[in-house]
Amino acid sequence: SQTIHQWPATLVQPVGSPLSLECTVEGTSNPNLYWYRQAAGRGLQLLFYSVGIGQISSEVPQNLSASRPQDRQFILSSKKLLLSDSGFYLCAWSVGGSYQPQHFGDGTRLSIL
Amino acid sequence: GQQVMQIPQYQHVQEGEDFTTYCNSSTTLSNIQWYKQRPGGHPVFLIQLVKSGEVKKQKRLTFQFGEAKKNSSLHITATQTTDVGTYFCAGYNNDMRFGAGTRLTVKP
Secondary structure (H helix, E strand, O other): OOEEEEEOOEEEEOOOOOEEEEEEEEOOOOOEEEEEEEOOOOOEEEEEEEEEOOEEEEOOOOOEEEEEEEOOEEEEEEOOOOHHHOEEEEEEEEOOOOOOOOEEOOOEEEEEO | OOOEEEEOOEEEEEOOOOEEEEEEEOOOOOEEEEEEEOOOOOEEEEEEEOOOOOEEEEOOEEEEEOOOOOEEEEEEOOOOHHHOEEEEEEEEEOEEEEOOOEEEEEEO
16 A cells, blocks of 8 residues: 655754655555645645656745655755745655545655744 | 635634535636544545536535536535544646645544
């Protein structure tokens, strides 16, 4: 069966520090991968999605970036975090193609001080 | 661009009462999906609707897709405390857009 791993579960970072969140998927090949951010009590904001290695689409221009160095690995990064980057970051995968349900990881709660 | 609006934002019910959340799109959707997020958890896929006028049931949950494929609803009959969480719709038209969610609380 397919599983998705996301770490760390919680993270506290100072303003201006770098960020690297990692997500890996097991049990499937060539998945679509997604990064979302969820502010407290709010909806899901799609940040990036990828349909293949090295293919990244950005939804929201900001100081975050994403990379997909391997088929089942998706990384969210920042060179300098802002206070507004605080939130709950969720990675998700779906079977390649359209209309497919998304399966979410447990998320990372990021607090910027 | 495509927008998916979801109402209400919050709903507080007494256990045993019914609950409904509505999802409306500015454009015709290819499909719509529903997810549930328990407090402190991550969204979990519930169901997908594809056909115009489609109705699907999962125990006490009834999902509907409008005839024009621009709106959808999730109805829970006789809520239980285990129904607590935020329910999201996600509409697909070239890409997937999530609604803001409806947070359901249930008083025992």
